[in-house]
Amino acid sequence: MALSFQELILTLDQYWSRQGCVIQQPYDMEKGAGTFNPATFFRVLGPEPYHVAYVDPCRRPKDGRYGENPNRMQHYYQYQIILKPSPDNMVEMYLESLEQIGIRQDEHDIRFVEDDWESPTLGASGLGWQVWMDGIEITQFTFFQTTGGLELKPVSGEITFGLERIATVIQGVDSVWDLHYGSKNITYRDIFLQNEKAFSAFNFEHSNAKMLLRHFKDFEGEVKRLLELKLVGPAYDYVIKASHTFNLLDARGAISVAERTNFIGRVRAMARGVATAYVKEREELGFPLMKKG
Amino acid sequence: MNLTKDAVLEIGCEELPSSYIRPAIDQMVAAAEASLKDHRITYQHLYTYYTPRRLTLFFKGLPEMQQDVNKEVTGPLVSIAFDEHGLPTRAGEGFAKAQGVSAASLRRQMTSKGEVVVAIKKGGGRLTSEIMAEVFPEVIKKIRFPKVQRWGNGTFLFARPIRWICSVFSRTVIPFEIAGLYSSRETYGLRALKQGPLDVVEAGDYLEVLKQAGVIADPAERRNMVWNKVQQAASELGAVVPQDPDLLDDVNNLVESPDVIMGSFDPHYLGLPDQVIVTAMREHQKYFAVRDKEGTLLPRFIGVINGTPKDKQVVIRANEGVLKARLEDAKFFVAEDIKIPLEGWAEKLSGITWLEGMGTMADKSIRLQKLVKKLVPLFGLSKEVAKVTEEAAGLCKADLATNIIREKEFNSLQGYMGGFYAIKEGKPSVGEAIQRHYWPRFSGDKLPGTPESAVLSIADKLDTIVGCFRARLIPSGSQDPFALRRQALGILQILLANKYAVSLEDLVKTAQSCFEGKAKPKEKDEVLEFLKGRLQSVLESKNISYDVVNAVAATEAPTFIDLIEKAEAVQSSKMEKDFQELAIAAGRVLRILPPKKLKVKLSQALLKESEEKDLHKAVEMVGEAVAISLEKRDYTDVRQELQSLVKPIHAFFEKILVMDKNAKVKNNRLVLLQETADVLLSLCDFRKLVYASENTTK
Numbered sequence: 001m002a003l004s005f006q007e008l009i010l011t012l013d014q015y016w017s018r019q020g021c022v023i024q025q026p027y028d029m030e031k032g033a034g035t036f037n038p039a040t041f042f043r044v045l046g047p048e049p050y051h052v053a054y055v056d057p058c059r060r061p062k063d064g065r066y067g068e069n070p071n072r073m074q075h076y077y078q079y080q081i082i083l084k085p086s087p088d089n090m091v092e093m094y095l096e097s098l099e100q101i102g103i104r105q106d107e108h109d110i111r112f113v114e115d116d117w118e119s120p121t122l123g124a125s126g127l128g129w130q131v132w133m134d135g136i137e138i139t140q141f142t143f144f145q146t147t148g149g150l151e152l153k154p155v156s157g158e159i160t161f162g163l164e165r166i167a168t169v170i171q172g173v174d175s176v177w178d179l180h181y182g183s184k185n186i187t188y189r190d191i192f193l194q195n196e197k198a199f200s201a202f203n204f205e206h207s208n209a210k211m212l213l214r215h216f217k218d219f220e221g222e223v224k225r226l227l228e229l230k231l232v233g234p235a236y237d238y239v240i241k242a243s244h245t246f247n248l249l250d251a252r253g254a255i256s257v258a259e260r261t262n263f264i265g266r267v268r269a270m271a272r273g274v275a276t277a278y279v280k281e282r283e284e285l286g287f288p289l290m291k292k293g
Numbered sequence: 294m295n296l297t298k299d300a301v302l303e304i305g306c307e308e309l310p311s312s313y314i315r316p317a318i319d320q321m322v323a324a325a326e327a328s329l330k331d332h333r334i335t336y337q338h339l340y341t342y343y344t345p346r347r348l349t350l351f352f353k354g355l356p357e358m359q360q361d362v363n364k365e366v367t368g369p370l371v372s373i374a375f376d377e378h379g380l381p382t383r384a385g386e387g388f389a390k391a392q393g394v395s396a397a398s399l400r401r402q403m404t405s406k407g408e409v410v411v412a413i414k415k416g417g418g419r420l421t422s423e424i425m426a427e428v429f430p431e432v433i434k435k436i437r438f439p440k441v442q443r444w445g446n447g448t449f450l451f452a453r454p455i456r457w458i459c460s461v462f463s464r465t466v467i468p469f470e471i472a473g474l475y476s477s478r479e480t481y482g483l484r485a486l487k488q489g490p491l492d493v494v495e496a497g498d499y500l501e502v503l504k505q506a507g508v509i510a511d512p513a514e515r516r517n518m519v520w521n522k523v524q525q526a527a528s529e530l531g532a533v534v535p536q537d538p539d540l541l542d543d544v545n546n547l548v549e550s551p552d553v554i555m556g557s558f559d560p561h562y563l564g565l566p567d568q569v570i571v572t573a574m575r576e577h578q579k580y581f582a583v584r585d586k587e588g589t590l591l592p593r594f595i596g597v598i599n600g601t602p603k604d605k606q607v608v609i610r611a612n613e614g615v616l617k618a619r620l621e622d623a624k625f626f627v628a629e630d631i632k633i634p635l636e637g638w639a640e641k642l643s644g645i646t647w648l649e650g651m652g653t654m655a656d657k658s659i660r661l662q663k664l665v666k667k668l669v670p671l672f673g674l675s676k677e678v679a680k681v682t683e684e685a686a687g688l689c690k691a692d693l694a695t696n697i698i699r700e701k702e703f704n705s706l707q708g709y710m711g712g713f714y715a716i717k718e719g720k721p722s723v724g725e726a727i728q729r730h731y732w733p734r735f736s737g738d739k740l741p742g743t744p745e746s747a748v749l750s751i752a753d754k755l756d757t758i759v760g761c762f763r764a765r766l767i768p769s770g771s772q773d774p775f776a777l778r779r780q781a782l783g784i785l786q787i788l789l790a791n792k793y794a795v796s797l798e799d800l801v802k803t804a805q806s807c808f809e810g811k812a813k814p815k816e817k818d819e820v821l822e823f824l825k826g827r828l829q830s831v832l833e834s835k836n837i838s839y840d841v842v843n844a845v846a847a848t849e850a851p852t853f854i855d856l857i858e859k860a861e862a863v864q865s866s867k868m869e870k871d872f873q874e875l876a877i878a879a880g881r882v883l884r885i886l887p888p889k890k891l892k893v894k895l896s897q898a899l900l901k902e903s904e905e906k907d908l909h910k911a912v913e914m915v916g917e918a919v920a921i922s923l924e925k926r927d928y929t930d931v932r933q934e935l936q937s938l939v940k941p942i943h944a945f946f947e948k949i950l951v952m953d954k955n956a957k958v959k960n961n962r963l964v965l966l967q968e969t970a971d972v973l974l975s976l977c978d979f980r981k982l983v984y985a986s987e988n989t990t991k
Contacts, residue, residue: 085445088456091307095484105485109554109598109608111547112345114310116440127442127453129308134611135578135596143442143454154446169611 002171006182008101008163009055012079015100016053019093021081024054029237030244032060034080034160035119038236041271044084044147044156046279048289053081055163059244061251064200067193070175071165074199074251075192079161086143086157094131094141094159102170108133117142121243121267123149123275126158138166148275149268164188209254216245216263223270232277239270296337296354298421298463299496302429303342303349303480305457311546313452314343317436321350324435328428333360334421342500342510344549347480349510350432351499355462359424361417366392368410371401375410385410422462429460430471447473457481461496482506483550485600507600508549516545519597522553523581526595530555534581534595544579548599555583556613560592562620565627566713568706569697573619577702580616619702626697635714639691651764654690657756660807661686664752667803672793674744682745685726688715689749692727707731733783740783740790747787754780755804762820763812781827785853789831794852797824832857837864844981848974855926862928863977875935878942879979882969885951891964899961904941904948909965911941916972923975931976938969 003011013023027037034040034056043050056078064074083090091112095105103110112129117140119125128142140160144152164176171180179188219242226235246263249255255263282288302325309317318341326339337354368374374385374396381389381396389396392412399410436451444454449472460467460476469476479490480499486507493502500510509515520541527534545551562570567590574580580594594616602608630638642654665686669679692698692711703710712728722745729746730753732739741750758777761767768777788795801820805812825846832842835857841864850856866872900906915937922930951966953959973979 086454088445088454105487106600107603107607108611109600109602110485111599112308113547114308127440134608135615136611143444145442153443153448155443157444174614 002180003101003167004171004180004182005163005167005188008167008170009079011101012097012161013053015097016081019051021051021053021083024052026054026056029240030059031056031240032243032247033058033119034078035122035124035158036240036243037080038233040080040082040158041122041124041147041236041275042278043082044144044152044158045150045275046282046287047153048084048282048287049154049292050082050084050156050289053079055079059247061199061203061247064196064203064251066200067177067196070177071168073164073176073192073196074203075196076176077163079163081159082156083159084156085154090157090159091141094139097159098133101166103133103138109135112141115140120264121246122147122271123268128158133169136165136169138162138169148278149272150275150279203248203251207248207252209249209252212245212249212252213254216242216249219245220266220270223273227273227277230277230281232274232281235277236274239267239274242270243267296335296356298355298357300352300355300422300425300462300467301349301459301493301496301499302351302425302432302467303347303457303459303499304433304455305347305459305481306451306455307453308345309348309452311345311543313438314345314348314546317348317438317452318343320436321348321432324432325350325428328431329424332419332424332428333362333417334424335360341512343512343546344508344510344515345547346484346549347508347510348436349499351496355421358421359417359419362414363416364414366412366414367402367404368392368399368412370406371408371410374399388412422465422467425460425462425467426469429467429476430469433458433471445473449473457490459493459499461493461499464495480506483508483600509551510549512545515548515551516541519545519548519551519553522551523595523597526553526555527583530583530591530593532583532585532591532593534583537575537581540575540579540581544597547579548597550600552598552601554596554598554605554609554612555593556580556596556609556616557593558613558616558620562624563590563592565620565623566710568709568713569623569627569703570620572703572706573623574616576705577619578612578616580612622700623697623703626695626700626703630695630697630710631714631717634718635688635691635711638694638714639688641694642690645693648760648764648766651760654693657760658687658690660756661689661749661752663807664756664804665748667806668748668752668800671795671799671803672744672748672791674748678744678748681722681726682748684720685715685723685730685745685749686752688723689727689730689753733779733786736779736782740787744791747791747793751784751787751800752804754784755800756807758784758823759801759804759808759816759820762816762823763808767819767823777823778827781824782830784824785827785831788853789857792854794854796850796852797821797856800824828856832860835861837861838867838983840981840983841867841977844977844979847978847981848976851926855928858926859928859976862932863982865929866932867982871936871939872932873984874939875932876979876982876984878939879935879970879973881946882942882966882973883978883980886963886966886970891960891967893960893964895964895968896961899958900965901958902949904945905962905965908941908945908969911938912965912969912972916968919972919975928976935973935976938973942969 017023024039037056039052039054043052057075058078059075061074063072065072111132113132115128115130117126117128124144124147126142126144130137131139131141142158144156144158146152167179168176173179177189177193181188181191219238222238223235226238246267322339322341336352340351340353342349342351368388369384374382374388376382386396389399389412392414394412394414399412401408402411438452441450441452443450455472455474457479458471458474458476459478459480461478466478467476478493480493480502481490482488482503483506488506491502491506493499503510509518523534570590571582574582574594580596583591583593583595585591596612598608639658642658645654647654647657662683665682666679669682689711692707695710697703697710698707708731709728712724715727716724725743726745726749729741730749732741732750741747757775757780761775761777766775798821801817805817828842828846829839837860841860845856845860845863850859900909915934918934919931922934951959951962
């Protein structure tokens with residue numbers, strides 16, 4: 001019997017917990033990818049080691065299809081693993097995690113296909129792969145080289161699964177809406193479809209662009225103000241807010257191609273400021289996690 | 294020498310990008326060959342093996358020890374190498390160090406230059422394996438990749454993390470450390486088999502050890518395996534897979550243990566254009582297309598996979614699902630696209646920027662229509678050609694607005710899809726011109742062929758080049774993001790193939806006239822120079838040397854075809870004795886003239902010496918004859934007529950001093966030489982011709 005959606009999460013949690021990861025919970029803000037979670041954005045900075053795994057909901061307003069597309073949604077879940085520093089056997093650990101959820105190497109054609117990853121808003125980049133299983137992309141695997149514009153030392157390895165994608169593969173269903181969620185006959189459709197329709201309509205048709213533009217400016221100002229007060233965590237929250245606000249504006253078609261670059265640059269500048277402040281703060285604290293090795 | 298030992302160096306990595314592998318191997322070979330030669334180590338053969346996870350050098354037939362040397366190297370004068378106290382100076386120390394000896398060991402020797410120091414180099418006796426332990430880490434450090442990364446706590450840069458180094462000479466490990474790793478005799482097999490480290494006991498066993506562990510490390514062997522398996526799978530269906538060496542190389546660098554799967558898709562997708570299906574299969578999924586013996590596409594694909602799964606059906610089903618999703622997308626796009634006519638898509642081009650600050654694709658389409666209208670008569674083509682070409686010009690960019698081309702995966706089908714839609718609308722010749730107007734797309738690609746597509750192709754490329762120059766997006770060095778050099782070459786190739794007798798200058802002016810706004814005064818010459826810069830490549834195929842190209846390109850020619858014919862006339866006679874004399878005489882005239890033209894008229898009265906008068910007469914006569922030959926475009930005649938100037942030119946320079954004290958006389962003589970030069974330059978700029986002997990006489 002293939003894993004249900006919730007069993008998939010539980011199995012991954014258990015496996016990565018055994019590998020020495022802290023299992024964190026989702027961060028309570030709207031973000032486009034698990035990378036935005038402070039458990040990644042902050043923890044990959046500076047010299048302190050950290051191994052963490054967590055589920056994170058992702059919102060990508062532009063990807064909404066009113067629930068009509070079998071595998072494209074504006075809201076979905078990522079499973080994210082950060083191993084810092086990236087261990088020598090990280091690829092083997094990853095392949096073992098696939099076996100745990102029922103994807104065996106001797107049954108599938110698993111391929112590591114070159115992919116250079118970049119998040120222009122976070123000023124983050126790395127080299128790695130898309131991992132393909134039988135021709136289907138199931139994972140993004142990246143060795144982080146920079147974040148917030150800062151060069152990373154040591155290097156963190158990041159593994160990101162799209163949980164719905166991998167669940168459809170495991171359960172052998174064509175559409176995410178048909179996924180068996182876990183309890184009784186509850187499907188993914190039962191839980192998320194109505195919301196997907198509503199948010200698609202909101203993102204594309206009804207969000208208040210004027211208000212959002214005003215908010216973006218406010219959030220940008222807030223990041224500056226909070227950084228002056230050395231309140232790094234709160235300042236970063238407003239970077240996340242600004243980024244999501246930009247995504248909403250973009251989905252609404254309220255930003256021209258030329259302006260787009262400008263907005264992305266502004267978010268990146270905020271992220272850089274916060275990253276630098278975070279490293280300084282940790283340094284002043286004496287990089288506490290260094291002692292925990 | 295006894296060349297009996299083998300050695301292996303394997304860099305074991307996480308999966309490398311497939312395009313990085315060959316260049317890395319080539320660099321390793323170059324670095325290892327040079328270093329071992331420096332160390333006087335010869336071998337029978339160097340083999341290279343590679344997979345996505347390993348880069349390997351294999352040396353066959355090595356000696357146990359390096360070759361001995363015993364030689365003397367002469368150095369600086371003793372007076373320079375040692376000071377008055379007999380102590381070595383910095384120069385002396387430097388020389389000794391460079392030769393690998395101590396300054397104290399330098400001997401002295403008397404030579405014709407004086408007393409010099411001599412280093413006696415005695416070397417050798419070192420073990421090959423000991424030298425390799427020094428050479429191999431350097432070989433690895435020297436590999437350069439387009440993009441590199443660090444990993445873990447390390448600072449070493451490589452394309453992907455290095456996980457092991459297997460380095461064995463005969464039966465012993467060649468020990469060294471790099472990227473935080475120690476070399477050993479251990480290697481690893483295919484991931485899916487999950488075997489631990491495997492020992493390479495004797496270097497010569499390397500390939501066999503890997504084969505036992507499921508890895509075919511020899512790329513040639515692997516490539517054959519892939520192709521044979523692909524062929525076999527096809528033949529079981531009575532079908533064929535057309536040769537596709539690029540795809541074969543690509544998949545070969547993605548697997549260590551190749552196997553194939555044959556899948557199918559619903560035949561109703563065959564309603565899509567072939568190119569769409571092939572692109573969906575090839576570009577992203579790297580599948581081979583399958584055709585029947587008549588060449589008709591079959592609803593099948595062959596994929597190359599890494600390793601052999603327990604149940605191929607599982608893998609096949611998943612791959613079929615992916616392909617189905619892609620074909621479904623394509624079908625949806627095409628269905629949406631044909632809902633409105635191509636003209637309708639063309640209207641949407643006003644929303645697509647062409648170049649920053651240079652307007653939209655709609656503006657470009659309008660310019661292309663104007664431009665082809667002007668080019669058709671210039672090329673001497675008919676009104677029928679004009680009609681089709683103009684229509685095609687207005688529609689050739691329309692597909693950029695369509696759904697299918699806006700999708701990244703199918704972007705490479707631009708031109709093809711627009712043409713396909715036009716043909717579907719019942720406009721076959723317009724469609725054909727659209728489909729071919731990007732040709733040639735790469736060096737060695739086919740040319741458009743039909744007059745309609747040839748004109749449109751030239752117009753499009755010319756417009757792009759002029760537009761980029763106006764936006765100051767001019768190629769420099771290796772930077773040529775809009776591939777303007779390739780496009781310029783394309784223009785020349787098409788002109789030549791279709792024998793369109795038109796001057797490059799007229800072409801540029803015509804293209805400029807279709808743009809709004811005024812051009813900077815320099816623009817025309819810049820573009821013209823840029824086009825002429827590509828002549829080299831065109832003429833190379835006609836065995837015309839670069840100096841002849843330069844010499845001819847520096848002069849006026851009514852058309853591009855004339856330029857070629859001039860070049861051929863010069864090339865064919867360049868090495869003849871007569872012509873060389875003409876080149877020498879012409880050189881004397883051309884080199885003495887000031888760069889700026891004198892604006893004085895020749896005065897007959899001031900010509901006093903007979904040599905002056907003779908030259909003047911000769912220039913007038915030859916000038917007339919040359920003018921007639923030019924009119925007839927017979928450049929072989931022009932060359933022969935110029936021959937009559939050789940004697941009067943030499944006579945003039947032997948008797949006449951150009952720089953006379955009397956300024957009027959001096960200027961008059963310069964004007965005479967200028968007239969002579971004008972006649973000479975009607976063939977080529979003789980100064981630019983290179984004769985081998987010039988190297989020494991300079």
